[in-house]
Amino acid sequence: MDDAEARDRLLDAAEPLFYARGVQAVGMDEIRTASGVPLKRLYRVFPAKADLVAAYLARRDGRWLGDLRAAVAAAPDDPLRAVYDWLADWFGEPDFRGCAFANAFGELGHTSDAVLDIVRGHKRALRGLLGEVAERTGGGPALADQLMLLTEGAIAVAALDPGPEPARTAYRAAAALAGAGAGADMEADTGLGSDPDAGEGAVRARVRAPGPRA
């Protein structure tokens, strides 16, 4: 067995375990057993569990975004629809358990800066892809930000209640926003201007003082 092959086998074994049960709930011994790679080589390829976790997230990041990008590229006439159709499909998979990166953030985001960086990078890349989709749909960055919220929201909702429905809801909202906002990026918003600080005073005055919530 090659080191490169060992690496693949380790990641192939670790990924479904980490995704299904969380990183901390899966021990190195279980990965050893599942992969068939001896511990010695495991620790040569990944000197610490943190390295394996980072590789797991990095590989998943590449594949996930690659698949989504391919789905978008395959539907040049309606990239918006392609995004949410793809999500609907994903949400319906039997082992769907939400966003691996959001889950990793909840588990390790405060403990590991490496994990935090990967998660941030993943979301930034997703935002970039949605930016292209928004542009090709006739919208601008404002639409892209809205698509990002709808996408993240759909994933979060589907995580607790698996099924394609949240993706359909997101698509309807996205289509409505894209239709309403075609070329109307700076006046379709019913209130706040696009200056990030313009409404802050009013915003803060309207609600109570900060305190711990959720």
Added chain:
Amino acid sequence: MDDAEARDRLLDAAEPLFYARGVQAVGMDEIRTASGVPLKRLYRVFPAKADLVAAYLARRDGRWLGDLRAAVAAAPDDPLRAVYDWLADWFGEPDFRGCAFANAFGELGHTSDAVLDIVRGHKRALRGLLGEVAERTGGGPALADQLMLLTEGAIAVAALDPGPEPARTAYRAAAALAGAGAGADMEADTGLGSDPDAGEGAVRARVRAPGPRA
């Protein structure tokens, strides 16, 4: 010291620790030290760590939703705006670290059914509150589902990039959807009907076969 007071002090000590660093990263000894409650009494009040975690989430659930409900009630003329102003305020708090329930789900959702139930209950209650907001804004359940996506999406985005901006983006989208969809719940959606299964064939046919993604 009373058992009831011990309980409060334990939760007061545990909550910021759990929220800031995650449940698994905080040991019972640290909670003992931070609360000043002796270990013996700690284990009388909460026989196991899981009980303390459940109480932490339950208390936070009640307070978070109560605060949001109060903010909505305080702005009867524009409940939609109240929601996202409140969120913007929350996102700006210095110790904001995303949704405690989403984080707990990522950490323990697959291990603990009790945690899963609390998280599901929390999100269901939030969806209920947004349902009222949607209704008072002139929308129906379709708008409520969209608000849910925008809200969850804003929280998820803000978790990785703290600041009020995602709440403002969500508000703009919500206001646009509420304006566009007033009384137009069954035809404003640009494509898919409201029947959950009507478009499924097309949806599934458009994308590739399922496989592990993210």
Added chain:
DNA sequence: TACGGTAGAGAACGATCGTTCTCACCGCAA
């Protein structure tokens, strides 16, 4: 003043888990 029951402080226990070490084994060069 003696005493039973409870509280507090912290040591101790037992399990888990990441990581390292031991040791027998195998293929290969001299």
Added chain:
DNA sequence: TTGCGGTGAGAACGATCGTTCTCTACCGTA
């Protein structure tokens, strides 16, 4: 054949952590 570098399997180590136990001190009551 004879060593030898590396491999595989799994035991062992060390740390952490949830939980329990021990021991001393105190308080209300007779």
